[in-house]
Structure formats: C-alpha cells, structure tokens
Amino acid sequence: MNNKKVLAGKILKVSPSKVKFVGDASEIKKAITRGDMRSLISSGKIVKKGTNEQSRGRARKILKQKNKGRQRGRGSRKGSAFSILGRKEQWMIKIRAQRDFLKLLRSKGVLTPSEYRGLYNKSRGGYFRNKRHIKMYMEEHSMGKVQ
Numbered sequence: 001m002n003n004k005k006v007l008a009g010k011i012l013k014v015s016p017s018k019v020k021f022v023g024d025a026s027e028i029k030k031a032i033t034r035g036d037m038r039s040l041i042s043s044g045k046i047v048k049k050g051t052n053e054q055s056r057g058r059a060r061k062i063l064k065q066k067n068k069g070r071q072r073g074r075g076s077r078k079g080s081a082f083s084i085l086g087r088k089e090q091w092m093i094k095i096r097a098q099r100d101f102l103k104l105l106r107s108k109g110v111l112t113p114s115e116y117r118g119l120y121n122k123s124r125g126g127y128f129r130n131k132r133h134i135k136m137y138m139e140e141h142s143m144g145k146v147q
Contacts, residue, residue: 004028008037008046018049094130098123101131110144119143 002016009016011034021028023045031037040046065071077084102123106116119134128134138144 001025001028004031004037007034008041011037011041012046012048014048018051020047020049021045022047095123097131098128098134101134105144112144115143 001021004021005016005019008019012019027045028040031040037046062071082090099120102111102116102119105111106113111119119137122128122137123134128137
C-alpha cells in the first residue's frame with residue numbers, strides 16, 4: 001500500500017503522507033497503473049488530506065496592535081539593552097531636546113551669548129542628562145531666570 005500512496009502522491013503532487021484512501025481497500029490493491037490511480041482519484045476513493053497550516057489570524061491581530069504602538073512593554077522585548085533603540089538614536093533624541101531648549105532660552109534673552117555657548121558645549125560633551133539637569137545647573141550657577 002505504501003507504493004500506491006507514493007504513486008497517488010506523485011499524481012496529486014503532494015507528499016505520500018497527505019494521501020488518504022477512502023472506501024474498500026480491495027479496489028485500491030487491484031490498481032497498478034497510473035491510469036487506475038487517476039480513475040480512483042476521480043471517483044473519490046483516493047483523496048488529498050487537508051493541509052494542517054498554522055492560522056495567522058492571531059498573529060495579524062498582534063501585528064495590528066504593534067503598529068498602533070501597543071505591546072511594546074518590558075516583557076515583550078528581546079535582545080540587548082540597545083537593540084530596541086540604539087545608542088546613537090538615544091543620543092540624537094537627547095541632544096536635540098537640549099539644543100532646542102538652549103535655543104529657546106537664547107531667543108527669549110534669558111542667556112547671554114557666552115552663557116549659551118558654555119552650556120551648548122557642555123551638552124555637546126554629554127555633561128547634562130536632560131533638560132531638567134540644565135535647569136538645575138543654571139539655578140546653581142545663577143544663570144538667568146528659568147521658566
């Protein structure tokens with residue numbers, strides 16, 4: 001019967017494990033040629049088993065949520081600390097915020113050009129953690145009035 005499954009599989013263009021014999025086995029045992037097998041397939045005595053594929057419905061649902069920005073918490077993350085957001089991207093976000101803040105203070109007239117340049121260079125050197133740190137530094141060194 002294994003040879004029959006192999007032959008039927010070749011005709012149906014599937015693996016022999018996907019071939020199923022329906023009905024009495026005597027007719028199938030008598031079938032020798034490809035023509036016999038084709039007639040059994042057309043009569044429904046030999047059929048293809050249904051595919052056992054994995055449903056992607058749940059995966060699509062999760063992907064839709066991730067596109068909205070959901071499911072990005074600590075428990076969902078894999079990889080190293082900088083695989084989610086690289087060191088350079090983090091630096092760019094931080095330095096842009098600090099530089100925008102310093103430009104705002106300069107345009108309002110809170111900082112003198114020399115104070116601005118000093119703070120700019122400090123932020124460029126990575127001295128400040130964030131905007132709040134710049135405000136604290138300015139208060140400690142009595143530089144202008146911080147809003």
